[in-house]
Amino acid sequence: MTSLQIYLLLEMTLALVSALVGSLLALELEPTFNEPCLSTSLQDFWGRRWNLVATNILRLTVYEPTKKMFTNVFGHRWATSPAVVTTFLASGLIHELMFYHMVRMKPTGEMTIATFSFMECV
Structure with a gap:
């Protein structure tokens, strides 16, 4: 896996988890990456x-x-x-x-x- 693939996998996975947690529990998670x-x-x-x-x-x-x-x-x-x-x-x-x-x-x-x-x- 290249660095870009790892970053994109993590970014998409964490964005999905953040969206699910946010909608289900009304919580806002801290961002994992900053560009x-x-x-x-x-x-x-x-x-x-x-x-x-x-x-x-x-x-x-x-x-x-x-x-x-x-x-x-x-x-x-x-x-x-x-x-x-x-x-x-x-x-x-x-x-x-x-x-x-x-x-x-x-x-x-x-x-x-x-x-x-x-x-x-x-």
């Missing part, structure tokens, strides 16, 4: 346009609490770096878990390492 084809950089793509739900969940549940904790220890200036590393580590472990459930093979750490390689780009 990723218009990205100007990898940071723009991963941080502001692709999988916005996961980005928001990781920000609220990992990044902000970790940054607050490290602010008390290191001060505001140095708290961002460990918070970013912790967030990428959590994302990598979540990818390992999803991959394990898709293929039922013992995790090798490759997904976590790949997540950290993306961190260098951002």
Whole structure:
């Protein structure tokens, strides 16, 4: 599957689910993508346009609490770096878990390492 096929499959599936949930339960779901084809950089793509739900969940549940904790220890200036590393580590472990459930093979750490390689780009 190409990247475009994956994107279109996800976009159509999530739009259908959003429409069904919206009509059945009168709820409005958060958008998953924000026109990723218009990205100007990898940071723009991963941080502001692709999988916005996961980005928001990781920000609220990992990044902000970790940054607050490290602010008390290191001060505001140095708290961002460990918070970013912790967030990428959590994302990598979540990818390992999803991959394990898709293929039922013992995790090798490759997904976590790949997540950290993306961190260098951002």
